[in-house]
Structure formats: C-alpha cells, structure tokens
Amino acid sequence: MSETVQSPIDSTHRSGQRPMIALEGVSKTYPKQSKPAVAELNLQVPEGAIVTLIGPSGCGKTTILKMMNRLIEPTTGRILLAGEDVTDVNADQLRRRIGYVIQQVGLFPHLTIGDNIAVVPKMLGWDKRRVTSRVDELLHLVGMEPDDFRDRYPRQLSGGQQQRVGVARGLAADPPVMLMDEPFGAIDPITRERLQDEFLEVQRQVAKTICFVTHDLSEAVKLGDRIAVFAARGRLAQYDTPSEVLAHPADDFVTEFVGSGAAVRRLSLLEISRLELEEIVISGARAAGQDHPVLSVDGAGHPSTWQHVPGSDQPPALVTVPLSGTVYDAVDVMLDRRAPVVVVVDDDGLPRGALRWETLVADLRTKGQPR
Amino acid sequence: MGSYLRYLSENSTELIFYAQQHFLLVGYSVGLASVISLALALVLHTNQLTPPSWRRSLRVGGRETSLLLASAALTIPSLALFGILQPLLGLGVTPSIVALTLYGIYPVLRNTLAGLSSVDPAVLEAARGVGMGPVRRMLRVQLPLAWPVIMSGIRVAVLIVISIAVVAAIINGPGFGKPLQDGLARLGAVNSFNEVITGTLGCLVVAAGYEIVFVVVRRLTTPRGLRV
Numbered sequence: 001m002s003e004t005v006q007s008p009i010d011s012t013h014r015s016g017q018r019p020m021i022a023l024e025g026v027s028k029t030y031p032k033q034s035k036p037a038v039a040e041l042n043l044q045v046p047e048g049a050i051v052t053l054i055g056p057s058g059c060g061k062t063t064i065l066k067m068m069n070r071l072i073e074p075t076t077g078r079i080l081l082a083g084e085d086v087t088d089v090n091a092d093q094l095r096r097r098i099g100y101v102i103q104q105v106g107l108f109p110h111l112t113i114g115d116n117i118a119v120v121p122k123m124l125g126w127d128k129r130r131v132t133s134r135v136d137e138l139l140h141l142v143g144m145e146p147d148d149f150r151d152r153y154p155r156q157l158s159g160g161q162q163q164r165v166g167v168a169r170g171l172a173a174d175p176p177v178m179l180m181d182e183p184f185g186a187i188d189p190i191t192r193e194r195l196q197d198e199f200l201e202v203q204r205q206v207a208k209t210i211c212f213v214t215h216d217l218s219e220a221v222k223l224g225d226r227i228a229v230f231a232a233r234g235r236l237a238q239y240d241t242p243s244e245v246l247a248h249p250a251d252d253f254v255t256e257f258v259g260s261g262a263a264v265r266r267l268s269l270l271e272i273s274r275l276e277l278e279e280i281v282i283s284g285a286r287a288a289g290q291d292h293p294v295l296s297v298d299g300a301g302h303p304s305t306w307q308h309v310p311g312s313d314q315p316p317a318l319v320t321v322p323l324s325g326t327v328y329d330a331v332d333v334m335l336d337r338r339a340p341v342v343v344v345v346d347d348d349g350l351p352r353g354a355l356r357w358e359t360l361v362a363d364l365r366t367k368g369q370p371r
Numbered sequence: 372m373g374s375y376l377r378y379l380s381e382n383s384t385e386l387i388f389y390a391q392q393h394f395l396l397v398g399y400s401v402g403l404a405s406v407i408s409l410a411l412a413l414v415l416h417t418n419q420l421t422p423p424s425w426r427r428s429l430r431v432g433g434r435e436t437s438l439l440l441a442s443a444a445l446t447i448p449s450l451a452l453f454g455i456l457q458p459l460l461g462l463g464v465t466p467s468i469v470a471l472t473l474y475g476i477y478p479v480l481r482n483t484l485a486g487l488s489s490v491d492p493a494v495l496e497a498a499r500g501v502g503m504g505p506v507r508r509m510l511r512v513q514l515p516l517a518w519p520v521i522m523s524g525i526r527v528a529v530l531i532v533i534s535i536a537v538v539a540a541i542i543n544g545p546g547f548g549k550p551l552q553d554g555l556a557r558l559g560a561v562n563s564f565n566e567v568i569t570g571t572l573g574c575l576v577v578a579a580g581y582e583i584v585f586v587v588v589r590r591l592t593t594p595r596g597l598r599v
Binding site: 031069071092093094095096100102104105106107108109110111112119120123153154155166169 | 424491493494495496497498499500501502503504507512515516594595596597
C-alpha cells in the first residue's frame with residue numbers, strides 16, 4: 001500500500017494534494033424514472049490515488065464512474081477535472097484525456113494489438129514514430145513483449161492478455177486520470193490476483209489518479225488507497241482508507257456490507273514490519289527458565305530449528321515468514337503448518353523476531369501510529 | 372448437342388455482348404441498391420441532427436419502415452413492375468436499372484442493418500470511451516466489423532437480380548432476357564430452343580463471374596483480424 005493517502009475525507013489539508021476529480025452535487029435521473037439513480041453526490045478524488053468504488057449491485061457505482069467521463073450525462077451538478085469544469089466541454093475530446101477500461105475489455109477485433117493501443121494517440125494527431133515508440137513502451141509496461149504481440153489480433157490472446165492490452169490502451173495517451181469499470185471482474189481468480197499485482201506495480205510507475213469500480217471487497221481493499229462505499233441510489237456511505245472502513249464502519253449499512261470477514265481482511269493491510277516482534281535468543285546462550293524463544297542457526301545465520309519455545313514442552317516445527325509480508329500471510333502459514341509461532345526473517349534470511357499466535361489473538365502492538 | 376455448339380459459335384459475338392450487358396446491368400443495379408441501403412443505414416445510425424431523446428426511436432422506426440418498404444418492393448411481381456415503370460420511364464436501360472435496384476435493396480439493407488447491430492456492444496462502448504465521435508465510430512469500428520455480413524447481403528442481391536434481370540427484356544432492357552424471350556415467343560421454330568437454353572445458361576455464367584468477383588473482393592476488403 002502506498003503511504004501517500006492516509007487522511008480521511010478532507011483531502012485538502014494534505015500538502016500538495018488537490019482533488020484531481022471532483023463531483024459537486026451530481027445527480028442522475030434516468031428518463032421515465034421518478035427516483036434518481038444518483039442523488040446529490042459530492043466526491044473528491046485526490047491526485048495520484050486509487051479510489052475503489054464499491055457497493056451492492058444497482059447502487060449506481062458504474063453510473064457514477066461513467067458520469068466522470070460523461071458517457072452518462074449528469075442531470076444536475078458539476079464535474080471538475082483538475083479544477084476545470086468539464087460539465088459542458090466536448091465529450092469526445094474530454095474522453096481522450098481520460099483513460100477508460102471496462103470489464104469486457106472491448107478491444108477492436110479488426111485492429112492489431114498495436115493499432116488498438118494507438119487509437120487515442122492517433123486521434124490526438126501524434127506523429128507516427130511517437131505512436132510506435134509509445135505502443136512498445138506500453139506493451140513493455142504491461143509485461144508483453146512488443147515484437148511478439150504488436151501485430152497480433154485480439155482473438156489470438158487469452159482473457160488476461162486482452163485485459164493487459166485494455167489497460168495499455170487506457171494509458172496510451174498518458175491521461176492523468178483512469179476510469180476502470182470492474183476490469184478484472186471476468187478473469188479467473190489466479191490470473192486476477194496476478195493482474196492486480198501487476199496493476200499496482202504499473203501504478204507505482206505511472207502514478208495516475210484512478211477510479212476503480214469493483215464489487216469484490218478484497219479487491220477494493222487490496223488496490224484502493226481509499227474506498228468509497230455506496231449504498232442504494234448512489235449514497236456515499238463511507239469514504240475512507242481501507243483499514244478505517246474495515247475497522248470503523250460508518251454505519252449499519254457499511255458494517256453489513258463489510259461483513260463478518262472484516263477482521264481477517266484487515267490482517268492483509270497490516271505489514272509485519274510494522275509490528276513489535278518478540279525477541280529471539282540465538283542458541284548457545286540458553287539459560288533455564290528462558291522467557292524468550294530460543295533458535296539455533298546455521299553457519300550463514302539462517303534459522304534451522306527451535307531449541308525452546310516458552311509454554312510448550314516440544315519445540316514446534318520451524319516456520320518462517322518474510323518481514324515484508326503481511327500479518328495475513330503469517331496467519332496463513334501458521335494455520336497451514338499448525339505452528340503456533342513463526343520466525344520473521346528479513347530479505348537476507350536472517351531472523352528478526354518471532355510472532356506468536358497468542359499475541360495475534362491477544363493484543364497486537366504496532367510501532368508508531370496505527371494505520 | 373453438336374447443333375447447339377454450332378449455334379454458340381455462329382452467334383458468339385452477340386452472346387458475349389449479351390453477357391456484358393447482363394453483367395453490367397446487374398452491377399449497376401446492385402451497386403445503386405448498395406449505395407442507397409448503406410447510406411440509409413449509416414444516416415440512421417450516426418444521426419446527430421435530431422435531439423438525443425429522439426434518436427433511438429427514429430433509428431428503430433426508420434429501420435422498420437425502410438425494411439417494410441424494401442420487402443414490399445421485393446414482393447411486387449417483376450413482370451408487373453416493369454410494366455408499371457414503362458409509362459413513367461419509357462423503354463430500355465433506365466427503367467430496367469430502376470426496377471432491378473428496387474429488388475436489390477431489401478437483401479442489402481437487411482444485412483447492413485443486421486451487421487451493424489451485431490457489433491459487440493462492449494466494443495462500441497470502448498469506442499465511445501476512448502473518445503470516438505459517432506461518425507468515426509461508424510467508419511472505423513462499426514462498418515468494418517459489419518462488412519462481412521453486408522458483403523453476403525450484396526451477394527444475395529446479385530443472385531436475385533441476375534434472374535429477375537431477364538424480365539427486363541419486355542421493356543427492351545439489355546441482357547440475356549432478349550434471347551430467352553425471343554426463343555420462348557417462337558418456340559418450335561429454328562434455333563428457338565437454343566435461345567432459351569442460352570438465356571438460362573447465360574445467367575449461370577454471369578453468376579459464376581460474380582462469384583469470382585466476390586471471392587477477390589472479400590479477400591481484399593475483409594480486415595485480417597476478422598478472417599477465420
């Protein structure tokens with residue numbers, strides 16, 4: 001997770017952060033319907049952040065997303081893009097400045113992958129050489145070898161590859177803003193996980209302002225710097241960081257929506273490096289009545305076996321987790337290996353401390369400010 | 372058999388001329404029908420002149436109306452249609468082309484509309500989302516994707532019009548209708564049966580010629596990404 005966005009709703013007090021997208025009193029009433037699909041919505045998306053829009057089906061989250069690039073025209077209200085009122089500018093030109101990625105991908109089947117990505121740059125009148133180098137750059141960025149893929153056609157690609165191209169097409173003209181409507185929704189879970197990781201990696205490099213519609217809470221938590229939880233009729237029930245939404249749901253609706261798994265999901269937001277770990281004694285210095293677990297190490301200093309763990313007669317199997325992992329990973333290996341204690345190792349494989357099941361259940365102490 | 376071959380060789384200049392006439396008559400008629408159908412379909416789909424709230428109903432209404440009229444035209448007996456057009460447009464090539472164009476519209480229009488609406492909505496949404504306007508969306512995305520379906524409509528129109536074209540002979544129209552009708556009128560006389568056979572086989576030859584044209588055109592105009 002990036003550290004840039006931590007503050008709740010009021011984004012203006014953070015230095016250098018202005019809202020990239022702002023919706024002001026936006027409503028949408030579809031023709032021949034008495035009640036609005038979205039009513040009087042105010043939402044500010046800070047620059048460089050990923051905001052995930054989540055909510056039950058029919059809550060209007062896709063409508064809200066599509067109003068940002070005016071695929072759906074709002075009935076009332078204003079849309080500001082980087083401070084500029086875009087409610088009445090030419091919609092086609094506006095959309096060329098905003099990346100757009102949809103669940104069904106929608107690649108143009110009669111164009112090559114390269115031409116698909118080049119659509120917006122060509123419309124913007126880039127010269128040929130610039131377009132070609134941009135296409136290659138983007139294919140690299142999404143992990144596809146340009147020489148292999150540039151001249152292929154969409155039907156020759158797998159679903160995951162197609163969506164990578166979809167993301168590349170959205171990024172093609174280097175727009176400051178990306179709108180993504182459940183882009184990984186139709187992809188199998190394993191590929192989806194990988195695409196999410198790649199997506200975060202890409203975002204680290206491009207630092208776009210991204211609005212991301214999803215109905216999958218894990219995805220919202222994983223990708224979002226902030227989560228906007230919507231209730232029926234586009235009511236913004238809570239707009240906050242993932243850990244805040246999970247730890248302190250704003251109302252009953254959010255509580256119910258976040259559901260019973262909230263505590264477990266929160267574990268995946270907590271990095272082990274933020275915990276105060278239990279001290280480990282390296283063997284050789286063993287004394288009777290030792291309070292700390294004792295570990296024997298091999299020649300390189302890597303942990304080999306437990307000598308002694310307080311509170312258990314038989315030392316458990318040795319299990320390690322990386323310091324860069326999350327508490328969720330630690331719990332996962334503990335359950336998997338039936339180990340009540342794990343050794344946390346750093347990048348070099350050296351032991352940095354221990355993490356015990358009892359501590360997880362009782363009281364987790366973190367260093368400094370909790371997230 | 373031998374006498375028929377002699378007939379063919381003796382009249383070869385005339386028969387080649389009929390074949391050319393027939394081929395061109397069908398080409399002009401179906402060409403005109405295609406232009407009319409495509410223009411109609413494109414205007415209905417890309418229309419930006421009317422208020423947005425009308426567009427959908429206008430498109431649906433326009434589609435149904437034009438299909439209804441075109442199919443009504445196709446049901447008029449060909450003999451009658453040529454007769455009706457004669458007082459208005461006289462004899463010869465003009466009324467023949469007009470009548471055959473009317474017959475060609477329905478298959479082309481039907482397939483054009485079907486092809487355009489068969490384009491994946493996700494592709495059209497993506498086209499809108501990247502900032503393509505209605506005209507660009509039509510020319511760059513919708514039309515190329517619908518093209519194979521439109522082509523097969525044109526091909527059906529050609530086959531229909533080739534056989535109807537022989538009726539044009541009653542108003543002095545060009546093509547294989549002339550030997551066919553001459554032969555039928557004097558059935559039993561010298562060479563009359565040869566003329567009837569020639570008119571019929573001539574249509575098949577013209578149809579075969581068009582099949583070759585279509586193979587080439589399809590090869591050249593179908594986007595590579597759509598070839599199976």
